[in-house]
Amino acid sequence: MKNAPLYFLLLCSLFLASFKKNERVTLNEIKVKAPFNMPAIKVPDFSKCQKMPITDFGAVKGDKQKTSQAIAQAIAKASKMGGGVVVIPEGEWLTGKVHLKSNVNLHLTKGAVLLFSEDPADYLPAVSSTWEGMECYNYSPLIYAYGCKNIAITGEGKVKAKMDVWKTWFSRPKPHMESIKRLYNLASQYTPVKDRQMVNDTAHLRPQFIQFNRSENILLEGISIENSPFWTVHPYLSKNVVIRNIKVYAHGHNNDGIDPEMSQNVLIENCTFDQGDDAIAIKSGRNPEGWRLKTPSKNIVIRNCVVKNGHQLLALGSELSGGIENVFMDNCRVVDGAKLNHLVFIKTNERMGGYVKNIHISNIKAGKVDQGILGIETDVLYQWRNLVPTVERRLTPISNIFLDNLAATDVKFLSRILGQKELPIENVTVKNVTASTIHGEKHIHENVENFTNAH
Structure with missing residues (x-):
């Protein structure tokens, strides 16, 4: 074929053009x-x-x-x-x-x-x-x-x-x-x-x-x-998750915004939440699931988000039997008039086990919050309390919680931390955590070791 080389080059160029189109x-x-x-x-x-x-x-x-x-x-x-x-x-x-x-x-x-x-x-x-x-x-x-x-x-x-x-x-x-x-x-x-x-x-x-x-x-x-x-x-x-610039509006039952569960290397940024439940709830399995799967929620960064309504800005638990560690929330805002219970709420119970550690929250602004800025409770069972008995009792160690520069206008308390006598909550630091109006005690604590309130 006289023009075989030219024909071959033409086929090659068509192949390459097709490949580029479908990279x-x-x-x-x-x-x-x-x-x-x-x-x-x-x-x-x-x-x-x-x-x-x-x-x-x-x-x-x-x-x-x-x-x-x-x-x-x-x-x-x-x-x-x-x-x-x-x-x-x-x-x-x-x-x-x-x-x-x-x-x-x-x-x-x-x-x-x-x-x-x-x-x-x-x-x-x-x-x-x-x-x-x-x-x-x-x-x-x-x-x-x-x-x-x-x-x-x-x-x-x-x-x-x-x-x-x-x-x-x-x-x-x-x-x-x-x-x-x-x-x-x-x-x-x-x-x-x-x-x-x-x-x-x-x-x-x-x-x-x-x-x-x-x-x-x-x-x-x-x-x-x-x-x-x-x-x-x-x-x-799941691993390597980026969620950015989304808007969520969901006001039904259990309508959390984002629930990273037993997931790692997660970035949530520039999102807007208008929820019927928690805006962001970090979880890691209920009871034996977390123990069986042995995968903590870890390395999670949340920044530059806005909450219009929700139960909590950030919840950890109550399903956390696989553990939660290395969480950083920064520069988030709750709009005035939002319906919210806490800015940060860590919740577990005697059936969960797992752990919570190395949690950093900074630069949060909010208006009225129905309960308070930080809540930590170790006896949150909801409908499960009377539905089923405790099959295996495992307490949750909670430690190294750091809050810096959180402000609200109207709260019942700045922190309410209810640990268990057998396993006190350890190393909680609040720095520049303020509210214009506080309707009760600033800090309500049971079984907490090494709480620091700095200004």
């Missing part, structure tokens, strides 16, 4: 300053990956089935390519569950609303998930990733849950309570997770909105989240 996802490192050794966090970069609108896969507005299938097909193709951006275009798109795969960015363009069905059947078959710190098979989280690497949810659009059915599940009638009692007993007996099937007609264990389960290198950025059946964002047994 794989890469990783960036984010270095974070903290008062402890904080590893650099790896996050995925999809800037050179192909964009794949769901309309190219047959998505139709208002058609739940076609849109669900289109999203699943686009995610599968993007993952197979080694990196792709699945694009939700402007407009409202009704869907069922979304299961992410490795090397996929789910991107919601400005004006896009991904509206999740209220039909529980759309979140079956059951998947490996959790309920209040206990592993089980339950309804799939609305957006779910299991064992994934290099995943993201980004954009200026919104994900929204239809609440018609879920809100009827907020109540806790006897059949529901019997189901969580059953799960508690299964966990206490170390029953394999595959045998803890919790989907039936009466259990009504609501799914999380977004759960990253046993995944790593995760970016959640820019989106708004409205409503949630249960916890809103749940990084579980």
